[in-house]
Amino acid sequence: MTQTLADLGEAELLRRLARFAPPGQLEDDTAQLQQPTADLLINTDVLVESIHFSDATTASTDVGWRAVAANLSDLAASGVDQILGITVGLVAPAHTPWSWVEGVYSGIGSLLQDSGGVLLGGDCSQGPVRMLSITALGTLGTLRLHRSQAMPGDSIVVSGAHGLSRLGLALLLKDPSLLGITLPGSLREQAIQQHQRPLPRLDALKSLVTCKPEQLPWRAGGTDSSDGLLQAIDCLCRSSGCGAVLDKTKLPQAEGWPDGPLWQRWCLSGGEDFELVVTLPAPWAKAWMDEQPSCRQVGVITDQPQAIIWSDDNTPVVAEGFAHYGTS
Amino acid sequence: MTQTLADLGEAELLRRLARFAPPGQLEDDTAQLQQPTADLLINTDVLVESIHFSDATTASTDVGWRAVAANLSDLAASGVDQILGITVGLVAPAHTPWSWVEGVYSGIGSLLQDSGGVLLGGDCSQGPVRMLSITALGTLGTLRLHRSQAMPGDSIVVSGAHGLSRLGLALLLKDPSLLGITLPGSLREQAIQQHQRPLPRLDALKSLVTCKPEQLPWRAGGTDSSDGLLQAIDCLCRSSGCGAVLDKTKLPQAEGWPDGPLWQRWCLSGGEDFELVVTLPAPWAKAWMDEQPSCRQVGVITDQPQAIIWSDDNTPVVAEGFAHYGTS
Numbered sequence: 001m002t003q004t005l006a007d008l009g010e011a012e013l014l015r016r017l018a019r020f021a022p023p024g025q026l027e028d029d030t031a032q033l034q035q036p037t038a039d040l041l042i043n044t045d046v047l048v049e050s051i052h053f054s055d056a057t058t059a060s061t062d063v064g065w066r067a068v069a070a071n072l073s074d075l076a077a078s079g080v081d082q083i084l085g086i087t088v089g090l091v092a093p094a095h096t097p098w099s100w101v102e103g104v105y106s107g108i109g110s111l112l113q114d115s116g117g118v119l120l121g122g123d124c125s126q127g128p129v130r131m132l133s134i135t136a137l138g139t140l141g142t143l144r145l146h147r148s149q150a151m152p153g154d155s156i157v158v159s160g161a162h163g164l165s166r167l168g169l170a171l172l173l174k175d176p177s178l179l180g181i182t183l184p185g186s187l188r189e190q191a192i193q194q195h196q197r198p199l200p201r202l203d204a205l206k207s208l209v210t211c212k213p214e215q216l217p218w219r220a221g222g223t224d225s226s227d228g229l230l231q232a233i234d235c236l237c238r239s240s241g242c243g244a245v246l247d248k249t250k251l252p253q254a255e256g257w258p259d260g261p262l263w264q265r266w267c268l269s270g271g272e273d274f275e276l277v278v279t280l281p282a283p284w285a286k287a288w289m290d291e292q293p294s295c296r297q298v299g300v301i302t303d304q305p306q307a308i309i310w311s312d313d314n315t316p317v318v319a320e321g322f323a324h325y326g327t328s
Numbered sequence: 329m330t331q332t333l334a335d336l337g338e339a340e341l342l343r344r345l346a347r348f349a350p351p352g353q354l355e356d357d358t359a360q361l362q363q364p365t366a367d368l369l370i371n372t373d374v375l376v377e378s379i380h381f382s383d384a385t386t387a388s389t390d391v392g393w394r395a396v397a398a399n400l401s402d403l404a405a406s407g408v409d410q411i412l413g414i415t416v417g418l419v420a421p422a423h424t425p426w427s428w429v430e431g432v433y434s435g436i437g438s439l440l441q442d443s444g445g446v447l448l449g450g451d452c453s454q455g456p457v458r459m460l461s462i463t464a465l466g467t468l469g470t471l472r473l474h475r476s477q478a479m480p481g482d483s484i485v486v487s488g489a490h491g492l493s494r495l496g497l498a499l500l501l502k503d504p505s506l507l508g509i510t511l512p513g514s515l516r517e518q519a520i521q522q523h524q525r526p527l528p529r530l531d532a533l534k535s536l537v538t539c540k541p542e543q544l545p546w547r548a549g550g551t552d553s554s555d556g557l558l559q560a561i562d563c564l565c566r567s568s569g570c571g572a573v574l575d576k577t578k579l580p581q582a583e584g585w586p587d588g589p590l591w592q593r594w595c596l597s598g599g600e601d602f603e604l605v606v607t608l609p610a611p612w613a614k615a616w617m618d619e620q621p622s623c624r625q626v627g628v629i630t631d632q633p634q635a636i637i638w639s640d641d642n643t644p645v646v647a648e649g650f651a652h653y654g655t656s
Contacts, residue, residue, distance in 0.1 A: 027474070027475060027476060028406060028473075028474055028475055028476075028551075029371065029402040029403075029405045029406050029475070029551055029552060030369040030370060030371040030402050030403055030405075030406040030408075031369070031370045031371070032367055032368065032369055032370075032406075032468060032472070033367060033368040033369075033370060034367055035364060035365070035366055035367050035368070036363060036368070037363070038363055039360055039361060039362055039363050040360065040361040040363070040364070040368075041358040041359070041360055041361075042358060042359045042360075042415060042448055042449060042463075042465070043357065043358040043359070043415075043449065044415040044416070044449060044450050044451050044461075044463060045417070045451050046417040046418070046419055046451045046452070046453045046461065047453075048453050048454070048455040051453060051454055051455065052453070074357040074358050075357075075358055077357045077358075078356060078357050078358040078360075087370060087371075087372040087463055088372070089372050089373070089374040089417065089461035089463075090374070091374055091376055091459060120370055121370060121371065122372050123372050123373050123374045123461075124374070125374045125375075125376050125379060125380070126376070126379055127379065127457065127459065128456060129455065129456055129457070131419060131455065131459060133372075133374065133417035133451075133461030135370075135372060135415055135417075135463040137370070140360060144360070145356075146355070146356055147355060147356055147357070148352075148355060148356075223356075223357055224357060239355060
């Protein structure tokens, strides 16, 4: 018989979850963290069942992994040096199998093991749907990326291909919009991997920091593309009072993905790509692309507030939205 | 017409929430916190609609207040010095009125203004029920309270009366178990206030620290009674490998509350009292009670692992449980 959270009771649930944290870590009302050696970066992300994940497309271990990946991606897009740890707020119905919760925490543990940081603490509650709220903490490194630090003339560089996570979801759901499109097996695998086990681009941040030309100041605009590439560029433009010109021919396409409206739409607004989107002076951009082969320049920042246009015909760049709220 | 979150859209929602944080605070993917001057204490608490709050008993401003109070109470029970701030994970259906969310953040802001700390950041998502996950950060002061630091012979001292929050809830729900019980108006008001606007006992922690007799080391056991007084004592005993003897005549009764089974049950397991429950050497206990008139000694720690008994007849102390999961 499946063992549920109701079968375990809260005390036993907490005892089992404690195995995913350092010994004694979950023993007190609060977690204690040694005085950090630098400023802190803090981020909270919420994932809700049937909005951000579902049993149909995401194994429990992947739910845990992705939840942490979303947080660490935000830390990477802000200039984190060392990941310190996370707290987890877990909501789940009493009939939830323990094996599902175990899977989530095991996925959380896997990514923390790869990226540094520990499970610091958290809270559990019963509720009508499964929900995870994760808060991640890290120390700030040399470069603080801000959304508001884009400047006209900056190159817009992304750390990798876009649209893959959305493609992976479509493949898992056998989405009819894929009918008649031939995709190589390697791309299919890559897309599903990107959807289920996205990697926060801590590696790309590291190379961005190490490759800065000496004469340039520590100034770059940055965010991540968790809500889609176009929304990331829009955020940078709005916060910086700038605009952007994008080059259709330089959109970051994964190998083997045929051109077409589907590709372009998911590249711009598929979402959950978890790549860095950075605006920076051209010499630094070049140095970064040399250092990090997955990086691509997609356009340039302009002084036209909030106008994001194509370079070939000056028409506005539009894409279906990624709205957490609202009907559009 | 009521304005809902769907009417606003996510961008406008975030713009409005930003008013509750320092200028520019919510602008980036992450919050930045100046390098702390001491070790950090971190706590996450989750509140779910119809489990932890409901429109019937809790105004939106009180939902926000109580959510922060629960977190700060945990920080107080660990020895916090300065409250730094909180992040908020908010889940709500698209049809939620903006006025409800505004109320929640206004309640959050009120308690932060009283206790120190700011809204650092957060995340919002649509979901089938309202849910708040708050993570609070503070610096550790001179005294680190641990659950595992109780020692046989310690006095068990609580920072105030218990059962009031449960009584307040019963009054708001017109609970039939109150039929035939006469309660003075002042007690009714106090109980409802305690349910809707509990105060984290940062004041009691402060006096606990300042009144320590010089010859004693900085060693005391501590937790808060958010899950009820008996569960708090049980936690201290389990973590410390000790037991406790409680004195029925010294249970922390609010003025005007008549004796009886209802009083004793809610005192022991009503929950959400948010008082400090501390075990400490007798001279320190006396000094604390002298300094802080709301403090009461309810018993003594023993070397009988996990046995919590009454002093008059040595029978086990039992009370209805406060189980987040499970049927009992």
